[in-house]
Amino acid sequence: MTEPLRLGIAGLGTVGVGVVKIVRQKANLLAARTGRPVVITAVSARSRDKDRGVSLTDYAWEDDPVALAQRDDVDVFVELMGGHEGSAKDATEAAITAGKDVVTANKALLAIHGQALAEQAEANGCVIRFEAAVAGGIPVIKSLTEGLAGNEITRVMGVMNGTCNYILTRMQDAGLPYDEVFAEADALGYLEADPNLDVGGIDAGHKLSLLSSIAFGTKVAFDGVELEGIQRISIEDINQAEDLGYRIKLLGVAQLTGRGLEQRMSPCLVPADSPLGQLKGGTNMVVLEGDAVEQVVLRGPGAGEGPTASAVMGDICDVARGLRLSTFGVPAKELEEAKPATSNSPAPYYVRLELLDRPGAMAKLASALGDAGVSIDRMRQSQHDGTEAPVLIVTHKTQRSALQDALEALKGSDVLASDPVALRIETV
Amino acid sequence: MTEPLRLGIAGLGTVGVGVVKIVRQKANLLAARTGRPVVITAVSARSRDKDRGVSLTDYAWEDDPVALAQRDDVDVFVELMGGHEGSAKDATEAAITAGKDVVTANKALLAIHGQALAEQAEANGCVIRFEAAVAGGIPVIKSLTEGLAGNEITRVMGVMNGTCNYILTRMQDAGLPYDEVFAEADALGYLEADPNLDVGGIDAGHKLSLLSSIAFGTKVAFDGVELEGIQRISIEDINQAEDLGYRIKLLGVAQLTGRGLEQRMSPCLVPADSPLGQLKGGTNMVVLEGDAVEQVVLRGPGAGEGPTASAVMGDICDVARGLRLSTFGVPAKELEEAKPATSNSPAPYYVRLELLDRPGAMAKLASALGDAGVSIDRMRQSQHDGTEAPVLIVTHKTQRSALQDALEALKGSDVLASDPVALRIETV
Ligand SMILES: NC(=O)c1ccc[n+]([C@@H]2O[C@H](COP(=O)([O-])OP(=O)(O)OC[C@H]3O[C@@H](n4cnc5c(N)ncnc54)[C@H](OP(=O)(O)O)[C@@H]3O)[C@@H](O)[C@H]2O)c1
Ligand SMILES: NC(=O)c1ccc[n+]([C@@H]2O[C@H](COP(=O)([O-])OP(=O)(O)OC[C@H]3O[C@@H](n4cnc5c(N)ncnc54)[C@H](OP(=O)(O)O)[C@@H]3O)[C@@H](O)[C@H]2O)c1
DSSP states (O other): OOSOEEEEEEOOSHHHHHHHHHHHHTHHHHHHHHSSOEEEEEEEOSOSSOOOSSOOTTSEEESSHHHHHHOTTOSEEEEOSOOSSTHHHHHHHHHHHTTOEEEEOOHHHHHHHHHHHHHHHHHTTOOEEOGGGTTTTSOHHHIIIIITTTSOEEEEEEEOOHHHHHHHHHHHHHTOOHHHHHHHHHHTTOSOSSTHHHHTSHHHHHHHHHHHHHHHTBOOOGGGEEEOOSTTOOHHHHHHHHHTTEEEEEEEEEEEETTEEEEEEEEEEEETTSHHHHOOTTEEEEEEEETTTEEEEEEEEOSSHHHHHHHHHHHHHHHHHTOOOOTTSSOGGGOBOOOBOOOOOOBOEEEEEEEESOTTHHHHHHHHHHHHTOOEEEEEEOOOOSSEEEEEEEEOSBOHHHHHHHHHHHHTTTOBSSOOEEEEBOOO | OOSOEEEEEEOOSHHHHHHHHHHHHTHHHHHHHHSSOEEEEEEEOSOSSOOOSSOOTTSEEESOHHHHHHOTTOSEEEEOSOOSSTHHHHHHHHHHHTTOEEEEOOHHHHHHHHHHHHHHHHHTTOOEEOGGGSSTTSOHHHIIIIITTTSOEEEEEEEOOHHHHHHHHHHHHHTOOHHHHHHHHHHTTOSOSSTHHHHTSHHHHHHHHHHHHHHHTBOOOGGGEEEOOSTTOOHHHHHHHHHTTEEEEEEEEEEEETTEEEEEEEEEEEETTSHHHHOOTTEEEEEEEETTTEEEEEEEEOSSHHHHHHHHHHHHHHHHHTOOOOTTSSOGGGOBOOOBOOOOOOBOEEEEEEEESOTTHHHHHHHHHHHTTOOEEEEEEOOOOSSEEEEEEEEOSBOHHHHHHHHHHHHTTTOBSSOOEEEEBOOO
16 A cells, blocks of 8 residues: 555644644654555645744645545545534535545544544544544553453543643642632633633543543443533642542543443542542543453643644554544444433542531531431541631542432531532542 | 454463453454454363363364464464463464464564564564563553554653562562562562563563564664663662652663664662652553653553453454554564664663772762762762761763763772662653
8 A cells, every 4th residue: 555645634723733744754754654655735724824833835725624625635634623513513524425534633523423423434434533632642542442442441530631630730739729820821821712611621521421432332422421620629628638648630530330321520539649649730641441451541741732743643644554443443323322320439528518616516417427328437627716617528438419418408407607518539 | 344353362371361251251342342253263272171260162172383373264363372482483483374363462472583473474464463462451562553653752661570560669668678579479479480581671671672663663672672680679779769769660761862772671760759650569651752742651550361361352353353554563674673772871870889988988989980970969978887888879960881980990999898789760
């Protein structure tokens, strides 16, 4: 196979330019590894005039990414525009209709339309690859889909939004409140145009839903991801957690239980000395657990020009080498409907609450927990300044619903000075 | 493609039995993922009568693995016997001659004969896969060959012998000397029949040479791996290193320098709080560095029935899915001859020496280092009991040859009570 593989690249931002650079600078290496030249024939972006720091004169220009996707001289449509509607979706569909393979970094598109696109692609004999969409430079899609194909996957976990992890570690290291670090991150350009995609856990939730589909052979069910952002994490909780030997991470967890598929993306406590607990700044980490392999942990940069382009190039090289695979590891038509279950697998919880300084308050707390069947592993009552007495509790393993019952009962009993904070402690 | 993929499995020990169990227990999952049934048609081991805890009555039995490899009803020869000569080599060659694909867990075979086997396989249109041969359950061969195919690899590092890491962490945790922990490991069955394969660094060196070949596009050059085992690591060095903020690991490092390909497998100091420093017991870790991806760290079980079988099954699923690749990522005939270079990239070193309690001894030490151009970052002289004064030095970055010159000069000057210990501090 010495015919060149011809790429049409739509989107010349951070990732697109990174890909163009690699294709230009490593022609020989790529040809040696894939057995054929890998070339760019056409590109597209919004503005033709922008200086992108890389020469584009060798490539045809298309204003319209749909037209790019349909060009006869394009074998692989490389979608690096982003967004789950509009051009990214239209052009990806057009590419598949025209029988082109697709490589994309777009988690939003696949989390929302992945099932339909995969069915359409497989009906047309095309592949869709999306390594860059999850955890940046880490080859996690490949590891899960191919490397662990002999496993029944039991659990997938990950810290997959670098911005959130940056905010949480920066709060801890600098002792700064959420709002201040959020403003810093914004000024540094770390946040998406809609910051809720980051701090609300949506971006990481998109990624988790893609991993779930591969892990459990179910249709992508982003709707079934329980989302909770990091906005309500206070520096006090970060410090208290550290004192107890934990760190707070925006952690995604997916597991198949008797009740259905649990997928949650939420701030959790993890042991400070675990690989997840040690993770700092924008680095990502994914934990894959299978019945045979036990546990594999992958760590690497979750974003940025080089790492993301590396993942895109891995997919392009696979296509050039003729490696062809169903989008989610099994044919899309055979994926089962996911049965989303609310997350109720038992876990210890961290609870912080402020009791009013009233006679019997502690007794009410104890009986509210006891009545709901929640037992206490560790409890600390910090010194209090007169009216409110902050209480920290680490529970034994309990179902979330039981803890919620207890906290509801407590809220009705007039002993709380503010809403209690309850965070899951994930066993890693 | 709904024809079944037919496996002939030679070797029914730890790994072989693990593979048989997965193929039997997960027929549906494997068929769904690969698009075709994966079945075993024939098996071979030394003793036919041994109870292996799994039923083999459905499979043809061959006493001779060469005959197994040649059977018409075998598509993939799965070599799980071990050893770099004899049956493993003969049967692998026979399989390739008969046009079969090969999946193996045998690092020794590939480190010694990989180049010849790969050339033969590629001439015959066969693939050789060997994920299980390096770092057990971690999909590192796949990550490096495929996932990072768009990178120029700059460095590969790894802790890839679980037994050595078990011995070193156990020495530290229990405060026990090497000989005692070695005897423990032996009693627990952790050591190879020839323990030098483990503690001499040979097994890990085999693995490093395979990673190097893929990373740098060079022919496997196990001969070019500088090997140093853990036998001379004392509990004193482990403790002193810890005091200085480091841990000692049997670390493999491969990098391409202007002088040639450096490959070394040796006990090194790594920062105690780095992912490598945190690694305990039999767990393996591989660090892959590329110009685009920066750094990816993979962590997982390096051995055992389930994890190793998981890796073998990943390869088998790839073959079933029709993913075909050159053994070392580029066609074997195009691999360049490796130019082994002695490891001389500058690094800080840890040096422990015992000075005789003589006037001028410290001055001689200082001038020996100074004359060789080795400068001192930190120095500690512990309290001494009369005759010998242990001195600990952390040097600034220096070439190993310079440090060796200094230590040679010192040895000639009659101030040392014993041979000095010098260990590289690897930047991770
Ligand atoms: N950045 C990362 O580190 C990272 C990591 C993982 C995944 N991703 C994903 O990769 C994709 C691209 O991200 P990015 O950071 O490279 O984005 P970016 O820097 O904002 O670049 C987007 C590019 O798409 C072009 N574009 C947008 N709408 C278009 C349209 N309608 N027609 C033609 N071109 C259009 C833009 O053109 P102009 O330049 O002319 O405006 C720009 O070149 C997204 O899906 C993102 O989620 C990014
Ligand atoms: N164990 C691990 O965790 C691990 C991890 C990574 C890689 N590996 C590699 O995997 C391979 C197998 O390891 P293992 O631990 O499974 O070894 P093992 O438990 O010693 O099993 C070896 C098997 O090969 C059979 N065998 C040996 N010589 C044979 C011959 N001449 N003809 C037919 N059968 C023969 C033995 O037969 P009998 O049972 O009848 O004696 C036995 O079933 C080795 O290359 C090893 O380096 C192992």
